[in-house]
Amino acid sequence: LTSDFRSLDLLASSEVPSNFIKAWIDATHADRESSVASRSAWLNVVALAPDDWSDTVAIAQIRAVTAGVKSGVDPVQLRAELRKSVLWSDEADLWSQASRILKRIVEPTAEVEPVVAVVGEGNLDLICDALRVAFFRDGIEARVWEPRFGEWRQQISEPHSELSELRPSVLIFVGNATGPYGSDGREFIRFSQRFRSDQSCETVIVLPPVTSTSEGAFINNDLTPNTVRQAIEMQLLLEEAQSESCLILLESGGSGSETERLWDTGKFARDLIISIQIANGCSALCRALFGRSSKVLAVDLDNTMWGGVAGEDGAQGLQLGPGSALGEGFQRLQKYVASLMQRGVILVAVSKNNPQDVEAVFDQRSSDMVLAKSDFVAIEASWDNKPDVLKRLVQRLNVGLNSVVFLDDNPAERHAMKQNCPEVLVIECAPDPWSMLNALVRRDPFASVKVTSDDRLRTVSYQARLARSESSVPDDSDYLASLGMQVDIHPSTASEVDRITQLVNKTNQFNLNGVRRSRKEIENNVARLSLSLTVSDRYENLGLVGYLCADLDDQVVVVDTWVLSCRAFGRKLEDQMVESLRSLVEPRKQIHFEVQQTDRNAPLIEAMARLNLKSGPVNPG
């Protein structure tokens, strides 16, 4: 999408295969011929582009898609190509184009659920369009809804407005970035209370940064400048949001373009770059709310966690810690990774190295390393292909490739991962710690709405699982006995609500019907027949890993929620939960399971069959 001049500039400054340059020029000419010629010419550019040129490939790819839309190529094919393009680049013009293409190649249907509503002052088209692109990229099937210009107050406050009838799962308020700061956010909190209490809807406020526009940033004693008033308003808003359980997404700001011009032109409070940032933040948040956050961070080591190559520079020769900018940068990145681990992210290292060289770094540089060996669930140092190593690893950990994020300074390794494991989220970055840190923070693939104490135990838990998968025990019952499990099934308590909400919304495989439940619903469930399962064994304390909720009727017991963490698979815990349930209801009563097959819950379906549980009425005897 860049001009011919800029593209040629780029081409001239790098070592580029000459056939690639020719293909690019041919393609720009083909644009003027016909869309059919243009499409094949740009596909040719994609094919010839060097492996590690993600941005360039993304641009050529979206041009091929653009030509494909014009010439009527199959939308299914175009969607796959468009997804690749936006996965590989956040460039503003490219996203703008992607949003227009999406409107043409995705059938607009009113039925798509859940609904994510975006409201606020001004024109929100740029943000909503960017959010649709982000959802498309992240595989979130949700409908983005916005009110007509200037109608947000009415839509929120009237009980029979279009918005109220839609029953959104997430209601996002985009704070006013140009007018009086913060007061509109507090107004939103008051008006939206109805949504939080009646409709089990999560509300989010996108809070613009405190800025020094218009009045300048200079503070003198005679007047209270705008900036200070904004800071005070922000404080008030944060307090109110917290007491009303309204989530806050902080906008990072910092765009160079003049937003006043966009406001005066089309009532856009933010330019495209900021709109994309907000969309990325909202999409990460929605992934967390819909239980789709990533779980595993797979990092390279050489030049990713420290500066230099362990096998060549030796442990002592690596740049890490005070003394060099790069050393401080890598330490900063390690600190961030450690904070992710504390929030429950599973950390693994996948490095092309001799194991003893990696060992040496952890041993000899322990005072500079923020991350200890024990912070990693696994450290895979070998010369095998990284995609293969990662595939084996996730199998042993019993997590899906689509919950893995891959961080590597080497574009060739990233490319190999994208080619062989397209489900893995590959972080695009420049080969330095600051770029990697920024890319991780911005994308925020591990966003979580709440951190529970079980999150902090997760590393230990997964380490134990690997230990178990290595000590192979042939017979099931021997194995289970050897674990020395302590199982406790008890009525759920109010203090468990946070953990249960998280479990219900994160569990995909052993999940009765895939229905996501809000914290409020879970809170109300405590009054119903709800059972929590906690487990520990001689390796670890797994914490709360199972939950079941049912309604007691005169005749039947209807189970509408049943989840078991994949960490607790293979221990026949599901059997014990069913037994407990049966022991609590009168024998003559039947138990109905509101089962729904999803694309992920095969383990649940198998267990239902094994235990002879049916979706219809089953005899509890």
Add this chain to the structure above:
Amino acid sequence: MSPTDHGTAEVRAIVADVLLIDQHEVQLESTMETLPDWDSLATVQIVMRVESTLGVRLSYKDIADIRSVQDLVNLVTPS
């Protein structure tokens, strides 16, 4: 190619891309009414693309007056 020709070609290419139509459908006299899906959001997107591609800055007074391809070309080529 003269600067005017280059500007014209770029503007037509951008309008065609944003509106997802063939370049030969975009003529100088084409207007918001004659081309499909050319709404005010499209104008903003076209202007942003024109600015980043040609390295020019259009004044917002002018943006509000854009109704045709010719209007855009006038804004980016020396008069």
